Amino acid sequence: xxxxxxxxLTRRRILxxxxxxxxxxxxxxxxxxxxxxxxxxxxxxxxxxxxxxxWEFEDDRxxxxxxxxxxxxxxxxxxxxAALHDYGVxxxxxxxxTKTKDGKADVQAGDxxxxxxxxxxxxxxxxxxxxxxxxxxxxxxxxxFDDKGTFWYVPEESADSIMKLVPNTAVGISVYDxxxxxxxxxxxxxxxxxxxxLDDAKITAAKKRFEDAAAKLRAAAKSRPEIKxxxxxxxxxxxxxxxxxxxxxxxxxKELGVNIxxxxxxxxxxxxxxxxxxxxxxxxxxxxxxxxxxxxxxxLQNADLKKAKPTWAKLPAVKAGxxxxxxxxxIYSYDKCAPILEDLAKxxxxxxxxx
Numbered sequence: 006x007x008x009x010x011x012x013x014l015t016r017r018r019i020l021x022x023x024x025x026x027x028x029x030x031x032x033x034x035x036x037x038x039x040x041x042x043x044x045x046x047x048x049x050x051x052x053x054x055x056x057x058x059x060w061e062f063e064d065d066r067x068x069x070x071x072x073x074x075x076x077x078x079x080x081x082x083x084x085x086x087a088a089l090h091d092y093g094v095x096x097x098x099x100x101x102x103t104k105t106k107d108g109k110a111d112v113q114a115g116d117x118x119x120x121x122x123x124x125x126x127x128x129x130x131x132x133x134x135x136x137x138x139x140x141x142x143x144x145x146x147x148x149x150f151d152d153k154g155t156f157w158y159v160p161e162e163s164a165d166s167i168m169k170l171v172p173n174t175a176v177g178i179s180v181y182d183x184x185x186x187x188x189x190x191x192x193x194x195x196x197x198x199x200x201x202x203l204d205d206a207k208i209t210a211a212k213k214r215f216e217d218a219a220a221k222l223r224a225a226a227k228s229r230p231e232i233k234x235x236x237x238x239x240x241x242x243x244x245x246x247x248x249x250x251x252x253x254x255x256x257x258x259k260e261l262g263v264n265i266x267x268x269x270x271x272x273x274x275x276x277x278x279x280x281x282x283x284x285x286x287x288x289x290x291x292x293x294x295x296x297x298x299x300x301x302x303x304x305l306q307n308a309d310l311k312k313a314k315p316t317w318a319k320l321p322a323v324k325a326g327x328x329x330x331x332x333x334x335x336i337y338s339y340d341k342c343a344p345i346l347e348d349l350a351k352x353x354x355x356x357x358x359x360x
Contacts, residue, residue: 058074058075059071059072059073059074060072060073060074060075060076060198061198062176062194062195062198064175064176064177064178065149065177065178065179065191066149066154066177068175068177070144070173070174070175070176071173071174072143072144072173072174075198075199075200076143076144076174076199077097077143078097078140078141078142078143078144079096079097079142079143079144079145079146079199080096080097080098080099080100080125080137080140080142080144080145080146080171081096081098081099081100081144081145081146081147082099082100082101082146082147082148082156082157082158083099083100083101083102083103083111083113083114083117083158084101084113084115084148084334084335084336084337085146085147085148085178085192085337086099086114086117086122087113087114087115087116087117087336087338087341088115088192088196088336088337088338088341089146089192089195089196089199089201090115090116090117091115091116091208091211091336091338091339091340091341092193092196092197092201092203092208092338093196093200093201093202093205094196094199094200094201095121096117096122097122097123097140097142098122098123098124098125098136098137098140098142099114099117099119099122099123099124099125100124100125100126100131100132100158100159101113101126101127101157101158102114102127102128102301102302102303103119103122103124103127104119104124104127105302111302112300112301112302112332113301113302113334113336115336115338115341123136123140125137126158126160129158130160131160132158132159132160132163132167134163134166134167134170137167137170138170142170142171142174143171143174144171144174144175144176145159145167145168145170145171145174145175145176146175146176146177146178146195147159147176147177147178148177148178148179148180148188148337149177149178149179149180149181150180150181151181152179152181152182154177156175156177176195178191178192178195178337179191180253180337181251181253182250182251182256183253183256184253184256184257184260185253185254185256185257185335185342186257187253188253188337189215189337189338189339189342191337192337192338193212193338193339207340208339208340211338211339211340211343212339214339214340214343215339215342215343215346217343218343218344218345218346218347218350219257219261219346221346221347221350222258222261222263222346222347222349222350222353223261223262224350225349225350225351225353225354226261226262226263226264226350226353227262228354229353229354229356230262230264231264231294231358232264232294232295232353232356232358233264233265233266233292233293233294233295233360234258234263234264234265234266234293234294234295234296234297234349234353235265235266235291235293235295235296235297235322236255236265236266236296236297236331237296237297237298237299238280238298238299238301238304238331238333239298239299239304239305239306239309239310239314239317240304240305241305242284242285243282243283243284243285244282244283244284244285244288244317245280245281245282245283245299246266246268246280246281246283246290246291247279247280248267248268248273248278248279248280248281249265249267250278251278251279252279253335254331254332254335254345258349261346263349263353266291266292266293268280268281268291285314285316285317286316288314288316288317288320289316289319289320292321292360293320293321293322293360294321294322294325294327294356294357294358294359294360295322295327295328295329295352295353295356296320296322296323296327296328296329297328297329297330297331297349298310298328298329298330298331299331299333300330300331300332300333301333301334307323307328310323311323321359321360322359322360324359325357325359327352327356327357327359329348329349329352330348332345
């Protein structure tokens with residue numbers, strides 16, 4: 006996701022910059038209607054829509070969302086919608102990166118059919134309040150990247166108007182300063198409250214795959230402690246080197262023993278601890294054997310950087326072909342997070358020591 010250009014660089018906006026971390030959608034209780042009051046969930050099984058009873062869910066602000074029935078017109082941040090989709094919970098509307106310029110699904114949309122959701126805003130600062138109201142939303146869901154309860158991708162200037170339309174049914178899931186398993190578990194709990202069957206074979210298999218992937222990454226890190234992994238993001242003028250703390254994925258990588266290159270606290274201070282800004286002339290400041298490069302739409306990818314930035318092309322990890330994508334804003338389902346761990350484990354296992 007590119008850095009916003011039409012507003013001052015506040016702490017919240019810093020998080021959208023190329024080296025940061027980030028991560029909503031409108032969801033209904035399950036998938037396609039079969040015409041018999043039931044829905045077909047994403048795993049291919051049939052489950053009751055569960056809209057006939059009271060609904061409660063305590064979010065990570067400590068606030069309890071309440072409604073007379075399970076929400077059916079849910080609006081959420083795109084990444085949240087994608088995660089709920091993996092649990093068989095579909096959405097009505099989304100906000101956040103959903104479609105690329107050619108109309109295809111953005112990486113943050115996961116397996117959602119983006120042609121079937123109302124896109125209220127596709128870029129930072131964009132949220133059509135009129136369309137939101139027209140959907141008659143009975144829930145708003147997003148992630149949170151601070152400890153103040155700020156909903157990701159809900160514009161600050163229109164947040165009050167938006168929240169007034171869902172006074173009792175806004176849900177925030179924290180992905181801030183906590184290892185990956187916590188928001189994964191919370192998203193699963195939310196999906197269950199919305200009608201998902203967590204005992205479904207596809208869902209239990211995905212969770213088992215994630216647990217096995219974590220074990221693989223721990224083993225790879227233990228067997229190759231000398232392999233240094235740098236996490237970064239490229240923009241036209243700046244290369245952002247991520248700090249380990251605050252981001253759910255990086256905190257978990259560190260917990261599993263991955264040797265992550267981390268800038269000193271002083272260098273991270275300007276971004277509140279998220280990342281250090283390096284000019285392209287200084288992109289070789291840190292030695293690394295593997296570089297994980299921000300995969301979000303709007304950031305420069307490896308092929309682009311090799312053509313445009315000579316200093317990048319000279320980095321040992323780049324020359325060795327040891328640049329892998331970083332899923333900077335994970336889709337918080339076990340199905341989508343397992344491959345993240347598997348890919349990093351494989352990269353560490355196969356890496357040449359070049360630093």
